[in-house]
């Protein structure tokens with residue numbers, strides 16, 4: 001008999017009843033150190049008091065009003081995002097997938113309004129992940145994602161990650177945009193080098209192509225800058241954001257320059273819940289905390305410590321690990337063993353890790369993990385690796 005919850009997830013037999021900072025308490029009372037943070041969502045940990053206050057304050061005022069009216073919390077968050085980034089304008093969504101939908105629509109509409117309606121093709125990369133809607137799976141293009149779901153939405157061209165010649169060859173008069181994650185998350189924590197992102201920006205400029213960055217997983221302070229592309233000193237035309245921006249409350253956004261957004265006039269897009277007062281009240285508080293330069297400096301310092309300790313861990317388990325990669329608090333342990341085995345051993349040692357493609361186990365902890373918690377996290381992964389290593 002089919003479960004009452006549609007069985008699309010391979011769930012671990014864990015059920016958490018309470019969260020506090022980076023700690024999650026299981027129904028049986030065991031306390032887990034959460035290095036997954038809801039897959040890069042709980043940037044300030046669980047039940048952060050500032051976020052709880054922002055949410056409950058707003059809940060006591062008004063929960064939901066339609067986008068037929070102006071929403072002050074939405075305006076406030078949009079102003080904060082515009083002030084802190086390349087963007088001139090923001091549309092709020094409920095998820096990263098919806099942000100992908102709009103980013104694709106926006107890029108195509110841009111060229112349509114410029115009198116070049118043939119420019120509809122979006123170039124994407126192998127190993128990418130942009131969500132699960134029809135456009136997002138077409139963007140990713142992997143067989144695993146699209147097989148069985150009928151005609152794949154046209155207008156996407158896929159290039160191998162790292163294939164520079166292939167990328168140049170893929171651009172033609174029909175290219176509307178290049179869509180890329182500055183650090184692939186689901187694809188196995190595969191970062192684009194700063195120079196590669198710079199070259200990509202130049203390539204887009206030289207060829208009249210929009211650059212869309214998907215910072216759903218790597219954005220909102222995760223790399224120690226508010227957004228990952230800041231490290232390269234270049235800016236996109238359009239950016240997808242979600243996950244961390246709501247700190248655990250469903251919220252996403254598309255940020256864009258005035259020019260890139262120019263086709264999106266009244267009536268061209270909408271969302272009932274997107275930019276809802278509860279979500280934006282929380283998002284506003286997340287932005288206030290995470291965009292603080294002192295907070296980001298702390299993320300850089302502590303993530304440096306985490307990385308250093310992980311390098312030591314890798315060195316002491318050469319049969320289990322190949323190396324560490326990633327940036328800030330978005331780190332991947334490239335494994336020689338099956339990532340699922342390490343994740344399972346992690347559960348047994350009360351630490352939560354997240355598997356990714358390319359034989360990688362991900363660490364995406366809350367950004368405010370303390371030095372003591374970092375030491376504890378690495379000790380627990382060490383214990384898990386010892387168990388897995390003993391079986392190699």
Ligand SMILES: Cc1ncc(COP(=O)(O)O)c(C=O)c1O
Pocket residue numbers: 039094095096097098100129130131132181185186214215216217218242243
């Ligand atoms: C880079 C990236 N883009 C888009 C998405 C889709 O976001 P959501 O699951 O909120 O729809 C994800 C989710 O993992 C992601 O990692």
